[in-house]
Amino acid sequence: MKSNTLKHGFYPLLLTLAIGLGNAQAAPEMVVVGYGGAGQKAQDVAFFQPFSQADQSKLIQSEYNGEMARIKVMVDTGNVDWDVVQIEGPDLMRGCDEGMYERLDWKTLGRAEQLIPEAALECGSAALVWSVAIAYDTQKLAQAPTSWADFWDVQKIPGKRGLRKRAVYNLEFALLADGVKVEDVYKVLSTPQGVDRAFAKLTELKPHIQWWEAGAQPAQWLTAGDVVMTSTYSGRVAAAAQSGSHLGQVWPGSLYGMDYWAIIKGSKHVDQAKRFIAFANQPDAQVKYVEQIPYGPTNTQAAARLDSKLAQWVPTSPQNLAGALSMNVAFWVDHGEELEERFNAWASK
Incomplete structure (x- = not known):
């Protein structure tokens, strides 16, 4: 151009x-x-x-x-x-x-x-x-994660995990880590039992979480070794990788919107x-x-x-959409305020 x-x-x-x-x-x-x-x-x-x-x-x-x-x-x-x-x-x-x-x-x-x-x-x-996916440093992690179940498995892959400090994204990822299929995530999350299940799964990981609030933090933390893996916006990792950082991304289970x-x-x-x-x-x-x-x-x-x-780095490419989850905007419009309030109360404990 x-x-x-x-x-x-x-x-x-x-x-x-x-x-x-x-x-x-x-x-x-x-x-x-x-x-x-x-x-x-x-x-x-x-x-x-x-x-x-x-x-x-x-x-x-x-x-x-x-x-x-x-x-x-x-x-x-x-x-x-x-x-x-x-x-x-x-x-x-x-x-x-x-x-x-x-x-x-x-x-x-x-x-x-x-x-x-x-x-x-x-x-x-x-x-x-955008897409939010798992990122890791390919030179610092001998065994690469392949799913949110791996992200939650601190025995298999010890170390801190980075997650954004909001309910949105994390409740979906928690259910995926707990074995819910991509196509069923919002069906489960639309029930009180599903929300409780997601928070219970987050509680399991809570001692190992380092919360990020700015989009630049995940790539910085990975490069510095502060976390072993983190959720992140895909574009941030792609930009870092294109600049020479040894960062990898896990597309299956990513959330896009x-x-x-x-x-x-x-x-x-x-x-x-x-x-x-x-x-x-x-x-x-x-x-x-x-x-x-x-x-x-x-x-x-x-x-x-x-x-x-x-x-290959673009979230809407067909190979990257395979196994990915489309954000249900209507769900978050209807339930976002109450879930964010619950999340903030949970995170502050």
Whole structure:
């Protein structure tokens, strides 16, 4: 992909959007918030800088760890100092129902027909397809794990394990470790007995868990030898491995889903934010993003252009989807708050 093609090819779309949205002059200092680390650096190269150049507007970056309470306070008080946020599916759907995000007009934004299913939503546009999987250092672990059962087996593979400090992901992984089949995970988790079973399995491993809260931590901990294996976002491990780290990944039993771009209700830069989302959905921009960090593209035309060596790290590649679990967003929308509260109480004991 050529940067000048990206720039000049985007101008007609910019003008169309500007007219359709009623403001051809981009507002300065739009704030885009992501999860930091390698993922946001890739977004800077593929999206933020090229968009600012093409749109001739200013964009400021910030980062967070998915704190919905902070966004809710902004909306409730009217003091909105963020504009576009990267957000997980369940949080997007809950926030959309609560009026925390701007509605998107896909006829104006365009490209909805190019996107994968569930990418073009009422309040969000899918930014990437992620996967959470087991990672380990191939030079430090003589016997590689092959499943979540191995992850839980501290007799077979002694040492600390890294897990994200949230209920989401961990309850699914606990049930997989306890022998539940991939296709039955959410069926089991939808019952009180299934939830108790998942927490009981987590309790078994609790003395050996080191909790991570930032996406950059798992790869850092593996490299430093702080943990023998960890759950992690697949793109982080792929980026580390491509930079020379000896990290391996276990795809069977991985959990995949989508993060979204959403515009906070009350944003002072709504038109600019919508132009940014339209820009980020272009196939050229998405190919450039995946070349920086191998998360899955949401534009089908971008997916078709990926080199085979790169595709091996992408969670939506057929070989990596085998034995993987698709996140049930509706389940987490319905039960997320109560399960996160229970998890926080359990983790603090």
